Amino acid sequence: MSFTIDHVNKSFAGLEVIKDLFMQVEENQIICILGPSGAGKTTLLNIISGVIPADRGKISGFADKNISYLFQEHRLLPWKTVEDNIDFVLKDKISLKERKRIIAHYLDMVDLTAFSAYYPSQLSGGMKQRVALARAFAYPSEILLMDEPFKGLDYHLKRTLREAFIKLWQADKRSVFFVTHDIEEALLMGQEIYVLTDRPATVKGKVPNPIPYYERTRNNSALQRIENEIHQLLSSRV
Amino acid sequence: METSSIKTILVTAASILVMVITWHLLALMLGHEYILPTPAETARQMIILVSSAGFWPVVLATIGRGLLGFIISLGLGVILGLVAGFSKAAYWLLQPWVTVVRSTPVMSVIILAIIWFESNLVPVVVTLLILFPIIYGNVVAGIMNINKELLEMARMYKVKTWRIVTELYLPSILPFLLAGASTAMGIAWKVIIAAEILSQPQLGIGTNLMIAKIDFATAQVFAWTVVAIVISFVFEYLIRLIETRLNTWS
The missing domain is CATH 1.20.5 (Single alpha-helices involved in coiled-coils or other helix-helix interfaces)
Structure with a gap:
């Protein structure tokens, strides 16, 4: 099973946002899409999720797949408790008994079991984003789209969330499309890093990152070589 | 704390x-007791009033009219507010009507109601016309203010439409509705008593206020006014109680 984004183009009111973008990826990988802010990365995710159609080109492998989302904002309903927030996206799809088990499992994975009856207003920003993470994995999906979900958080929080995410993903693999403008984040999370150009977005190059997650530390020389490669790609002209 | x-x-x-x-x-x-009775005299009149046989029927008549007008405007305001909130066409269709009702002076509404309806009904109709635009406006504002990001999240996670309405829209509208209901309740008693003064139904606080005025019984006017204030206070308190009951999450 693989996913193809086949020479996709998209314009808004004459402004070219995505141009001739091609990607072909295997399933159950974490694909990082690295590009400058405002380069059309969110538009690409919207095309993948089917929210907006491509002008030209086509995507394949995504049809009739269930998709989970992780947004920049936690997007939790303030009047629902942590467990009811997760339940909100599971209802009508899974039986009550099964839902209870799933919610308990994923809250345990993000260390929030003790907070299941709390309202979002009673949680810290990082905890709320962990609930959103649990919701994304609890939802029965094959694909997970992440739109800079750790943007604007402090260094330690980002690290905690990254680790929570990798832990969840390793236990329960999905095809992840992770959009970011942060090179470090792409290096630490991606198994394949697609470097995009500025608008109109097209693929400048693809950098594989086969280093296992537990070896991805600052002083790992192999990771530094990949980082250099990304920097070269970013500064190169197409 | x-x-x-x-x-x-x-x-x-x-x-x-x-x-x-x-x-x-x-x-x-x-x-001059006729101009301004002392608090003690007012209290004495109140005791006489409350212990008289005719007191409760009068108070209950006024409360009944107020609640009836309030409940009808609440129902109408919620239903039409929802319709207008979800449909732009309905919104613009209702807009001139609501604007006319909202802008008409309370006294004009009362006088027209006296011409058109029997005196028992006048206060109810007047309350309805004054309160409805408040409730309606707040429900529409609640729908317009819905968090678009939450809505997008629910749609992307393929949550069923009726669930989005009951679990996302309704809780978002609720604070607006309660704020509207609280404002409406505060105004209701003022409007209803004004309407009773002019329409003179057989039983009503307004009717008795007017009688006391004609009798130069200013202490009684004060006593009935205190009764009206107490009613207003009790219902405001009840709405606040409902508000805190429903909002356990923030």
């Missing part, structure tokens, strides 16, 4: 005490 709430109670009590003392001093200065 504990000490601050005790402080609040003390300050409120002191404020009420100053109010009563000022009232008493003013009454002594003026020296």
